[in-house]
Amino acid sequence: MSGDTRHGVGVSPGTAVGPVVQVAPPVRPPADEPAPDDADAATSRVLESLAAVAVDLDARAAAADEHAKPILKATAMIARDKGLAKAAGKHIAAGLGPAHAIEAAVAEYAAQFEALGGYFAERVADLKDVGDRAIAHVLGVPSPGVPPLTGPSVIVAVDLAPAETATLDRAHVVGIVTAAGGRTSHTAILAAQMGIPAVVQVHGATDIPAGTTVAVDGDAGAVTLDPDMDLLEAQRVRRERRAAALAGVSGPGATSDGHAVALLANIGGVDDAVAAGAQDVEGVGLFRTEFLYLSANALPSVEEQADVYRKVLEPFGSRRVVVRTLDAGADKPLAFANLGEEENPALGRRGLRLCQAKPELIDSQLSALALAARETGADVRVMAPMVATAEEAAWFASRVRAAGLPKAGVMIEVPAAALRSRHVLAEVDFGSLGTNDLAQYTMAADRMEGELSDLLDPWQPAVLDVVAAACEGGAETGKPVGVCGESAGDPLLALVLAGLGVSSLSMAPKKVPAVRFALSLHSLDKCRELAALARDARSAADAREAVRAAAGEELTAIL
Amino acid sequence: MSQRTVTIASSVGLHARPAALFVEAAQETGLDVEIGRAGEDAVDATSILGVMALGAKHGEEVILTAEGDGADAALESLVALLSRDLDAEEG
Numbered sequence: 001m002s003g004d005t006r007h008g009v010g011v012s013p014g015t016a017v018g019p020v021v022q023v024a025p026p027v028r029p030p031a032d033e034p035a036p037d038d039a040d041a042a043t044s045r046v047l048e049s050l051a052a053v054a055v056d057l058d059a060r061a062a063a064a065d066e067h068a069k070p071i072l073k074a075t076a077m078i079a080r081d082k083g084l085a086k087a088a089g090k091h092i093a094a095g096l097g098p099a100h101a102i103e104a105a106v107a108e109y110a111a112q113f114e115a116l117g118g119y120f121a122e123r124v125a126d127l128k129d130v131g132d133r134a135i136a137h138v139l140g141v142p143s144p145g146v147p148p149l150t151g152p153s154v155i156v157a158v159d160l161a162p163a164e165t166a167t168l169d170r171a172h173v174v175g176i177v178t179a180a181g182g183r184t185s186h187t188a189i190l191a192a193q194m195g196i197p198a199v200v201q202v203h204g205a206t207d208i209p210a211g212t213t214v215a216v217d218g219d220a221g222a223v224t225l226d227p228d229m230d231l232l233e234a235q236r237v238r239r240e241r242r243a244a245a246l247a248g249v250s251g252p253g254a255t256s257d258g259h260a261v262a263l264l265a266n267i268g269g270v271d272d273a274v275a276a277g278a279q280d281v282e283g284v285g286l287f288r289t290e291f292l293y294l295s296a297n298a299l300p301s302v303e304e305q306a307d308v309y310r311k312v313l314e315p316f317g318s319r320r321v322v323v324r325t326l327d328a329g330a331d332k333p334l335a336f337a338n339l340g341e342e343e344n345p346a347l348g349r350r351g352l353r354l355c356q357a358k359p360e361l362i363d364s365q366l367s368a369l370a371l372a373a374r375e376t377g378a379d380v381r382v383m384a385p386m387v388a389t390a391e392e393a394a395w396f397a398s399r400v401r402a403a404g405l406p407k408a409g410v411m412i413e414v415p416a417a418a419l420r421s422r423h424v425l426a427e428v429d430f431g432s433l434g435t436n437d438l439a440q441y442t443m444a445a446d447r448m449e450g451e452l453s454d455l456l457d458p459w460q461p462a463v464l465d466v467v468a469a470a471c472e473g474g475a476e477t478g479k480p481v482g483v484c485g486e487s488a489g490d491p492l493l494a495l496v497l498a499g500l501g502v503s504s505l506s507m508a509p510k511k512v513p514a515v516r517f518a519l520s521l522h523s524l525d526k527c528r529e530l531a532a533l534a535r536d537a538r539s540a541a542d543a544r545e546a547v548r549a550a551a552g553e554e555l556t557a558i559l
Numbered sequence: 560m561s562q563r564t565v566t567i568a569s570s571v572g573l574h575a576r577p578a579a580l581f582v583e584a585a586q587e588t589g590l591d592v593e594i595g596r597a598g599e600d601a602v603d604a605t606s607i608l609g610v611m612a613l614g615a616k617h618g619e620e621v622i623l624t625a626e627g628d629g630a631d632a633a634l635e636s637l638v639a640l641l642s643r644d645l646d647a648e649e650g
Contacts, residue, residue, distance in 0.1 A: 074579040077607040084608055109608050116614040120574050123611060297572075297616045304570070 008177070008202035009453050010221030011188035013514065013559075014242075015235040016154065016175035016197045017215045017227065020208050023157035023164070026132035026144040029099030036097055045098045046088045049137035053130060054079035060148055065170060071126070079130045084109065098138045106131030117297070117335045125161060149173065154214050156205050159450075165190040175216035177223050179205040182450040183458070183486055184436045191218075192489065195510040199223055201453050219559050242558035246513040249520050250280050253505070255498065259524040262504035263512050264322070266484060270311045276509045277315025283379070284321040285432065285506020286484035287312060289365070293326055297335045299361065305368030306375075313378035320379040322432065322484075322506070324411060325365055325396075327351045327385040337361055346440065346447075351386025351411075352396060359399070366403035373405065383409035383432055388416045393427040412481070413437035418466045421473025421481075428479070433470055433502070435485025439463045458487035459540040464496065468535065471501035482506060491518035491559060492547050498524070499531030514558075521552045561630040563623045564597075565638045569645045572616040577645035582607045584640055588633035592625045604637075 036042035057076035061069050087105035096104060110124045132144045146155060146164055149172035159180040165187055173196055181187045181200035191198035197218030208225060215227035215235060224231060253263035264285030265276035292300060292308055313321055328334045329350020337358045342348035355362035373380040384396040387410040400408035410417065410424060413434035417424050425431050435458050440447045442463050445455035474481035482504035487493045489511030495518055505515060530547045537543035548556055569577040585592045585604040594610060595601030602609035615621050625634050
């Protein structure tokens with residue numbers, strides 16, 4: 001019989017089995033590290049450590065895929081950098097021990113990069129990674145991060161750093177388990193994009209001994225240690241059934257009685273667009289445009305912006321591409337439009353609010369989009385983030401029309417906009433529910449706070465009520481309302497959303513087939529019935545269970 | 560001493576990958592190469608951290624200097640490298 005099962009939050013569907021590879025956390029220099037007796041010897045130790053880190057990173061680069069190779073090579077160059085070694089030597093001469101000297105040298109460069117902002121600031125993670133590895137080497141403890149993998153592995157960590165997820169060896173990682181993290185954390189989004197089953201918020205995950213065989217169930221959010229043959233067999237059957245079922249449906253999304261629910265992709269850049277454009281999706285429901293602006297120290301010219309937009313639009317031909325205009329603010333500051341520090345960035349001048357303070361931002365973005373749309377003939381629809389009132393919606397719509405773009409919409413992520421959707425939607429052509437932020441604002445729970453995962457559960461009946469309010473306004477005004485948050489990619493929740501009146505679902509492209517299959521098995525009336533069951537439930541768990549119990553067995557058998 | 564002025568073509572500026580390609584090329588010349596802005600202290604072009612800390616953005620002019628045999632040819636190749644949009648070639 002199977003060993004113990006640990007429960008967490010399933011954030012990327014599917015099942016996997018493999019031995020655990022623990023990702024060691026970084027070690028800080030010990031507080032009692034003595035000042036070096038022999039500065040030259042201490043400096044040599046630092047140089048040895050940096051050289052060992054460089055050799056290790058080079059070896060990993062050689063074995064890595066095309067995506068990870070340049071990142072690892074660049075990181076190896078940092079370890080071999082003369083300036084870094086010199087800075088560490090200076091700190092040793094000033095009396096610091098080797099580990100502290102490395103930390104101080106890294107901190108100096110990190111401060112310079114952070115001051116530069118944008119992409120430069122993002123490289124601080126690579127620099128700190130080199131520092132952490134060199135410190136571990138000097139102290140003689142295991143190197144932090146994902147060790148080189150030789151076979152199928154389940155990666156277990158407190159949480160994965162963005163750099164770790166970006167360089168994951170996709171050929172060998174079959175599952176991801178973390179003790180921290182949340183539904184919308186970096187790990188969750190990346191695992192879903194890569195189609196690797198993942199469970200987060202698993203208590204005691206880091207205590208599982210390396211090498212232990214575990215079965216990961218990304219649907220149920222369970223991790224079973226030393227699974228027995230029965231469990232493995234059940235999961236294998238489910239995997240095969242799932243693959244067969246999903247292969248059996250294709251094309252536009254629709255309920256069993258032919259009610260259309262468009263299936264769209266969430267993308268965040270040119271690479272995503274090229275990948276998603278080749279998939280069986282009806283277009284893009286959420287194109288995040290921040291990447292174009294966060295890296296720049298001045299607002300890019302209209303022509304520069306249009307260039308990038310052309311590359312994003314082209315892969316979709318005549319399919320729709322819904323573009324979210326710039327969603328920046330105090331947590332994602334722009335070098336050229338910084339309104340200063342805020343106590344509460346999530347509640348501050350972000351999204352449309354920033355653009356109202358700096359209208360030149362939105363006007364140049366809309367001009368660029370209009371230019372790219374004309375040249376590619378793409379079906380471009382733009383929507384503004386963080387709209388709370390009908391006045392804001394009207395302001396945005398007038399800017400969009402002035403730019404010559406045909407369709408203006410609003411993100412519905414502030415509960416106020418959902419509750420007043422009748423008036424908000426009257427000003428625009430469509431609405432799109434950003435369920436991640438909508439849950440954050442409805443439940444007053446920070447999305448970045450993994451410990452609040454339960455409150456942020458998209459099945460929270462209060463969140464469903466707010467979604468229903470938005471859909472009612474849509475029905476009344478005859479304006480379509482879509483969903484572009486994580487909840488759109490949950491096959492059971494997708495049925496509920498369709499039942500509430502949502503007309504499109506946008507998600508990581510890997511999640512589309514299961515949602516398409518779920519819709520194809522249920523009529524619109526059945527979806528409405530499931531929606532009523534979910535809203536009648538007392539808790540998120542009850543809502544999910546009630547819908548699962550009432551959904552078609554053909555669907556639940558593969559979930 | 561040889562000197563060239565060049566405008567950074569990389570659309571994201573001289574950061575991670577473009578910076579790495581540039582530094583690699585500078586190291587391969589085997590010469591003392593420096594990069595900097597007009598009127599400011601130049602940095603060692605063979606130091607990835609130095610080059611990244613320079614923070615040269617897209618469209619900015621930088622000055623390359625090199626000393627030794629073949630300095631002119633080496634600078635020509637580095638100028639050619641910086642004149643390409645290195646990040647767009649990521650594929």
